[in-house]
Amino acid sequence: MTDRITLQVERYRPEQETEPTWQSYEVPLREDWSVLDGLNYVKDHLDGTLSYRWSCRMGICGSCGMTVDGDPTLTCAELLTDHSPGPVQVGPLRNFPVIRDLVVDIDDFMHKLVRVKPWIVREDDDQPVSEGEYLQTPAQMDEYQQYSMCINCMICYAACPVYGLDEQFVGPAAIALAQRYNLDSRDQGARDRLDVLIHPDGVWGCTFVGECTRACPKDVDPAGAIQRYKLTAATESLRSFLLPRGAR
């Protein structure tokens, strides 16, 4: 194994350039170095103008998602040696507008997240909590725990061909997080989320390609959450159709 590897990095300043270009950098190839370590080497030693996001370096914050050799990936969790002898191509996450180089605009995702209320909704929110806590059994926690592993890295959106074609689609992580709270025994907000999820741009937009689940670095199963909610949505629609308004 050589002790160097080439990173080919997509560079783009949309306000000055009409299209992205590739720029090559040679970085040390160390056994414990991630792709993010390689980018940090570029930034610190070769080219301080390179722009990208990162924070925790341990697969927690979700900010370092990029496209590595064609796949949406957490760059802090992807070893350079797995791409040896290289070159390794690093680009921004697909399906999002580029702000600069490897930094994408996350506004669309943030708006979608807020729409599904990814927090515990309580009807007694304005009341003091009389007993101090809402107890939950381990079995009740198991219901939603898998979905709570989502770190909002947007890798599932970059992998999703439906979102790539139709940015109105609410998308995998937002729906998985909606389910995370719908399945939480302490939550009372499922009805608030229903309108968003049963809309044509909600769960019915998903064609079950399953790339979101395959790409998720935290082993969340957004595709499974969406299919599971389709059953809920169908049942709710039938209920609304069959029951008189006052009985729903």
Ligand code: FES
């Ligand atoms: S830097 Fe936080 S997940 Fe990679």
